[in-house]
Amino acid sequence: MIYPNIAIIVAIAQNFAIGKNNDLLFHLPNDLKRFKKITSGHAVIMGKRTLFSLPKGPLPNRRNIVISDIPGEIFEGCESVYSIAEAVEVVKNEEIAFVIGGGMIYRQFYPIAGKLYLTMAHRDFEADTFFPEINFKEWKELSREDLFDEKNNFNYSNIDLERI
Numbered sequence: 001m002i003y004p005n006i007a008i009i010v011a012i013a014q015n016f017a018i019g020k021n022n023d024l025l026f027h028l029p030n031d032l033k034r035f036k037k038i039t040s041g042h043a044v045i046m047g048k049r050t051l052f053s054l055p056k057g058p059l060p061n062r063r064n065i066v067i068s069d070i071p072g073e074i075f076e077g078c079e080s081v082y083s084i085a086e087a088v089e090v091v092k093n094e095e096i097a098f099v100i101g102g103g104m105i106y107r108q109f110y111p112i113a114g115k116l117y118l119t120m121a122h123r124d125f126e127a128d129t130f131f132p133e134i135n136f137k138e139w140k141e142l143s144r145e146d147l148f149d150e151k152n153n154f155n156y157s158n159i160d161l162e163r164i
Ligand SMILES: NC(=O)c1ccc[n+]([C@@H]2O[C@H](COP(=O)([O-])OP(=O)(O)OC[C@H]3O[C@@H](n4cnc5c(N)ncnc54)[C@H](OP(=O)(O)O)[C@@H]3O)[C@@H](O)[C@H]2O)c1
Pocket: 009, 010, 011, 012, 017, 018, 019, 020, 021, 022, 023, 024, 025, 046, 047, 048, 049, 050, 051, 053, 067, 068, 069, 070, 082, 083, 084, 100, 101, 102, 103, 104, 105, 106, 108, 129
């Protein structure tokens, strides 16, 4: 079952790497702005470890939904859910909800998400956390912007995709 109102948003390297030592692999100022613009006013779904990796805790102006394995566990400023199915259920009336990581959560939502918002660096990164390998034949490109980041000195693309 694919949920058209569930979108994944992820910053990813060419080798599908997404994180190391519970942190992101690269910081692109433009990408933070893009992330804020796309997700503001909507629900965001994240794993517990990703919540703990956010420098200022829950994201402002968004409904923060955290997935935990420990029944009854709660986090300030967040709604807790205890399974992927429960996360899907609590956002069923949302026009769109964004899955914002991390690795464990992306792996479980990748087969059921209807949209994919990628920031893809055109180089490999060493990492301990990876996104599932994307088969681009299963996705239709809605928009694409090819960019260069001077600070990090690499090319990257913003690619918005919808499942075919
Ligand atoms: N590049 C990006 O765009 C991006 C975005 C976000 C995060 N990241 C990176 O990803 C890494 C963190 O990812 P991660 O895989 O370690 O952690 P994660 O996916 O953020 O969180 C994992 C936790 O979520 C809970 N969980 C996962 N699946 C569950 C399920 N089916 N039912 C109930 N609870 C479930 C578990 O909590 P319990 O501990 O309770 O078992 C698990 O420990 C960091 O390096 C972070 O920087 C990258």
